[in-house]
Amino acid sequence: MDVKKGGSVVQAQVKLQKHNEKEMGMRKGPWAVEEDTILVNYIATHGEGHWNSVARCAGLRRSGKSCRLRWLNYLRPDVRRGNITLQEQILILDLHSRWGNRWSKIAQQLPGRTDNEIKNYWRTRVIKQAKQLKCDVNSKQFRDTLRYVWMPRLLERLQPTSQALEPNQSGLVLHASSSLLPSNSDRSIERGSDLWPGFNNQMLLEQGSGGDLLESLWDDDNMCFLQQLSYDLQMK
DNA sequence: AACAGTTTCAACCGCTTTATC
DNA sequence: AGATAAAGCGGTTGAAACTGT
Numbered sequence: 001m002d003v004k005k006g007g008s009v010v011q012a013q014v015k016l017q018k019h020n021e022k023e024m025g026m027r028k029g030p031w032a033v034e035e036d037t038i039l040v041n042y043i044a045t046h047g048e049g050h051w052n053s054v055a056r057c058a059g060l061r062r063s064g065k066s067c068r069l070r071w072l073n074y075l076r077p078d079v080r081r082g083n084i085t086l087q088e089q090i091l092i093l094d095l096h097s098r099w100g101n102r103w104s105k106i107a108q109q110l111p112g113r114t115d116n117e118i119k120n121y122w123r124t125r126v127i128k129q130a131k132q133l134k135c136d137v138n139s140k141q142f143r144d145t146l147r148y149v150w151m152p153r154l155l156e157r158l159q160p161t162s163q164a165l166e167p168n169q170s171g172l173v174l175h176a177s178s179s180l181l182p183s184n185s186d187r188s189i190e191r192g193s194d195l196w197p198g199f200n201n202q203m204l205l206e207q208g209s210g211g212d213l214l215e216s217l218w219d220d221d222n223m224c225f226l227q228q229l230s231y232d233l234q235m236k
Numbered sequence: 237a238a239c240a241g242t243t244t245c246a247a248c249c250g251c252t253t254t255a256t257c
Numbered sequence: 258a259g260a261t262a263a264a265g266c267g268g269t270t271g272a273a274a275c276t277g278t
Contacts (some may be wrong), residue, residue: 030246030272052263068264069247104266119267120245128243 027061031070035060039067040075073114080112084121090151092118093126097147 027035042058048071051064060067073079084092088110095106101122103115110118130137135145 028248050263063248064263065249065265066247073246101267115266116246123268124244 025061026063028066031062031074035062036070036075039071043071043075073116078112079114084113084117088113089121090155092121093146093151096122096126097143 038058038060039054042054046054046057051068053064054060055062055064055067058067062070091110092106095109099105101119103119103122107113107115107118127137130142135142
């Protein structure tokens with residue numbers, strides 16, 4: 001692609017665009033309430049897309065990129081705000097273990113959550129906890145611990161909630177702790193996890209947010225368990 | 237109360253990919 | 258087919274909020 005050739009056309013375009021933005025006195029930084037209102041009203045009338053013209057026509061002194069980001073990550077009506085639930089945390093761990101840092105792809109499996117939010121969660125929580133365990137978050141040891149021991153254990157803890165489900169749905173967790181064999185593909189992601197045959201991403205999300213479901217994966221008890229596990233693995 | 241250190245998360249940046257002409 | 262514009266993505270930053278002393 002052009003970009004890989006030194007002094008490329010694309011780079012020149014970007015420079016020019018930045019120069020123009022400066023010339024036009026583009027605003028940066030946090031969005032004001034008035035700006036949000038203008039953007040929301042404009043999109044309500046004209047719809048999403050064509051972000052550069054949205055910025056221009058709505059009279060916002062923002063780049064199209066900035067408008068798009070603000071809408072997608074904050075102003076969109078279906079954006080879910082608030083803490084990431086336990087189910088969502090488990091799902092993020094599961095999906096990350098197979099897809100890596102494909103944040104937007106992971107976000108598609110969590111309705112209302114944005115890639116930015118998931119990325120932030122990963123960086124601020126998961127990486128932090130991995131450090132506490134003296135593990136590299138990308139190491140096989142950490143990933144295997146999460147995947148084959150840690151997540152099944154958490155799913156077992158969710159079982160009381162799932163018992164309220166219909167009989168054919170209760171398979172959700174029963175398979176969890178017994179399916180510790182590595183998976184071999186990503187084929188079943190649309191239906192559910194290939195890691196745990198009875199595990200269904202959609203069901204997990206539909207369980208709602210009652211009781212302990214908002215607790216963190218990383219409470220003291222859980223961390224204690226993980227530390228012991230990590231220690232045991234290192235001794236082997 | 238004041239300050240320092242830490243955490244969180246919205247927003248930006250640079251690059252790549254996709255769409256359009 | 259190539260140039261250009263727009264959209265999308267992941268990494269990074271920095272200000273605000275929070276916590277501890």
